[in-house]
Amino acid sequence: MTLSIKELIVEAERCVACGLCLPHCPTYKKTGSEADSPRGRIQLMRAVAQDILPNNARFNAHIDLCLNCRSCETACPNSVNYGALVDTSRALFMQKKSAWLTLAKLFIRHRYLANALIWPIWLAQQCKLSSILKQLSPAAKLLPVLDMPVAWKSLYATTSPKKGAVSLFLGCASSALDSQTLKASIYVLNKLGFDVHIPTQQTCCGSIARQMGDVAESNKLVALNQRSFDPNMPILTVASGCGAGLNDYLADYKIQDISAFLVTCDWTDAPIEPLSERIFVQDPCTLKNVQKSHLAVYALLKKIPNADISALAGNSQCCGGAGAYILTQSEMADSLLNDKLTAIKASKVVILATSNIGCSLHIANGLREQNLVVSVLHPLQIIAKQMGYQAA
Numbered sequence: 001m002t003l004s005i006k007e008l009i010v011e012a013e014r015c016v017a018c019g020l021c022l023p024h025c026p027t028y029k030k031t032g033s034e035a036d037s038p039r040g041r042i043q044l045m046r047a048v049a050q051d052i053l054p055n056n057a058r059f060n061a062h063i064d065l066c067l068n069c070r071s072c073e074t075a076c077p078n079s080v081n082y083g084a085l086v087d088t089s090r091a092l093f094m095q096k097k098s099a100w101l102t103l104a105k106l107f108i109r110h111r112y113l114a115n116a117l118i119w120p121i122w123l124a125q126q127c128k129l130s131s132i133l134k135q136l137s138p139a140a141k142l143l144p145v146l147d148m149p150v151a152w153k154s155l156y157a158t159t160s161p162k163k164g165a166v167s168l169f170l171g172c173a174s175s176a177l178d179s180q181t182l183k184a185s186i187y188v189l190n191k192l193g194f195d196v197h198i199p200t201q202q203t204c205c206g207s208i209a210r211q212m213g214d215v216a217e218s219n220k221l222v223a224l225n226q227r228s229f230d231p232n233m234p235i236l237t238v239a240s241g242c243g244a245g246l247n248d249y250l251a252d253y254k255i256q257d258i259s260a261f262l263v264t265c266d267w268t269d270a271p272i273e274p275l276s277e278r279i280f281v282q283d284p285c286t287l288k289n290v291q292k293s294h295l296a297v298y299a300l301l302k303k304i305p306n307a308d309i310s311a312l313a314g315n316s317q318c319c320g321g322a323g324a325y326i327l328t329q330s331e332m333a334d335s336l337l338n339d340k341l342t343a344i345k346a347s348k349v350v351i352l353a354t355s356n357i358g359c360s361l362h363i364a365n366g367l368r369e370q371n372l373v374v375s376v377l378h379p380l381q382i383i384a385k386q387m388g389y390q391a392a
């Protein structure tokens with residue numbers, strides 16, 4: 001939600017400076033600076049909005065370092081809407097402008113352009129030329145081994161007895177970099193008797209534009225999605241970052257994380273093969289603190305006979321994979337990632353389930369760099385495989 005400047009001041013004044021949010025803030029834990037804490041940032045945002053402090057580089061640095069993980073919101077006894085405060089401050093005071101951002105926006109808004117970019121990357125990977133990609137851009141180190149870009153159909157009809165219909169939100173990053181999760185999701189939904197609609201005009205959820213302070217662009221993307229989806233049909237997201245963004249800005253639509261939807265379905269006629277493995281779950285901040293449906297992931301995976309489902313230690317702290325943050329605040333992102341890798345090593349994790357593409361790319365990259373062999377998978381990929389789905 002984006003506020004007016006007057007609303008920002010009113011919301012910021014609701015903070016009673018009790019400090020209960022401080023121990024929950026990852027950036028405060030790392031820097032120990034009040035200005036990198038939720039309480040400090042709220043005071044800074046209010047002071048800049050009231051022209052008490054200048055909107056200068058120091059202010060920008062403290063707000064930029066915020067992950068928008070919204071861990072502080074869940075701890076706040078006064079329910080201060082921190083997410084709205086930081087979104088508004090970025091929109092009002094910190095619009096980022098650069099040629100590469102303009103280009104990135106074009107690719108994000110038009111999926112066919114993103115696909116056009118993915119084809120040469122996929123080909124380069126097929127020809128074992130990934131090292132050249134890494135020299136061209138530091139972002140390339142995050143790339144997983146890609147599948148051939150998919151031309152999604154508008155409808156995947158169920159062949160099981162029909163129980164309903166849903167829309168699937170592709171997400172710009174998931175459709176480009178994680179088509180296996182989307183295919184696995186369609187497979188499971190079809191098996192359970194749901195037709196899966198994929199509106200062709202859908203676009204990015206707008207979260208990355210919002211992170212960059214570009215509220216006009218994010219509003220355009222929200223409006224495009226508004227026109228694309230049927231408000232009466234459940235809209236399922238596989239990436240919790242997208243789900244959180246859509247929930248905040250398309251509140252009248254039935255947006256739900258796919259695991260939260262699936263645990264409410266009838267599974268009587270859907271056999272699941274046992275899996276005698278321990279599966280650790282990493283809770284993405286957007287699923288836990290914004291959508292508040294992280295427990296559905298555990299409930300879903302517990303449907304797999306013999307599987308032992310455990311929470312990854314330190315789950316309450318963000319992994320640092322907060323969208324463009326991985327690139328713009330790489331030092332803090334890497335420091336938070338190291339804490340995750342330490343937890344993964346300590347628990348000897350073999351399978352890690354996570355429901356957010358940003359977390360998945362960031363953690364998988366850290367594991368690769370330390371030569372650690374861990375399967376980082378979306379929960380839908382894990383359960384689909386036990387239901388007979390074979391990755392193409």
Ligand code: SF4
Nearest residue numbers: 025066067069070072
């Ligand atoms: S959103 Fe996260 S990083 Fe930002 S102030 Fe709140 S707890 Fe700290």
Ligand code: SF4
Nearest residue numbers: 015016018019021076
């Ligand atoms: S917990 Fe809420 S009221 Fe207390 S300092 Fe943090 S934001 Fe302010």
